Amino acid sequence: MEFKLKVWRQKDAKDRGGFKEYRAKNVLADRSFLEMLDEVNIELVTKNEEPIAFEHDCREGICGTCCQMVNGEAHGPETGTTVCQLFMRSFKDGETIVIEPWRAKAFPIMKDLIVDRSAFDQIIAAGGYISANVGGAQDANNILAPKSEADTAMDAAACIGCGACVAACPNASAMLFVAAKVSHLAHLPQGRPEKAKRALAMVSKMDGLGFGNCRNHYECEAACPKEISVMHIAKMNREYGSAALLSEQNPPA
Secondary structure, eight states: OOEEEEEEEOSSTTSOOEEEEEEEOSOOTTSBHHHHHHHHHHHHHHTTOOOOOOOOSOSSSSSOOOOOEETTEETOSSTTOOGGGOBGGGSOTTOEEEEEOOOBTTBOEEETTEEOOHHHHHHHHHHOOOOSOOSSOOOGGGSOOOHHHHHHHHHHHTOOOOOHHHHHSTTOBOHHHHHHHHHHHHTSGGGSTTHHHHHHHHHHHHHHTTOBOOOSOOHHHHHOTTOOOTHHHHHHHHHHHHHHHHHHHSOOO
């Protein structure tokens, strides 16, 4: 298979950047998208040209670092996958593929296809820790939780923080990411003592970092490689609303 690539190239955060065209030749259908880029980079290096900079780590759909827009879609045309899980058989031979980084104010481009997603780290840090005792593993029956609650918490915990939800949202909202983190702990006994404080702090930090507001487009759910439901946003809104009300009724001394 052969493809024409239009790749966003940008030297650093200050550079204006622009698209540059490349050819990916003799690509096997069972190659992953990142393996295809590896082959393109090998050819560039042999020509003493600067390789395309992109992030990757586990290449198993777990780390969330391979954040790329492929033909205008976060992580490409397949649902429930990251770029490293996207195979070239998903494209037609001879197709033109446009590759660019996430586009969001809170995710500044650092170089080529690499963006700074440390805003997510700041949101998680704002949420703080849980006060539940830790140490040796307890027997599961010692901390009772209904299976439905545990299952919902695990669904939210599947979030890998890739940022596809932000990239896909017309408003660059981080609501699905924040909701997954808030909902995960709010559904578990260990996370409930700080749930009000956590919801207020994480939503406040999200707003302060320049993410947009949710307008119920549901593009975030469609783009999420872990298929996290927007129902978690509803859970976060309830947690935030009740926490804000309690904060007004009981202001700090």
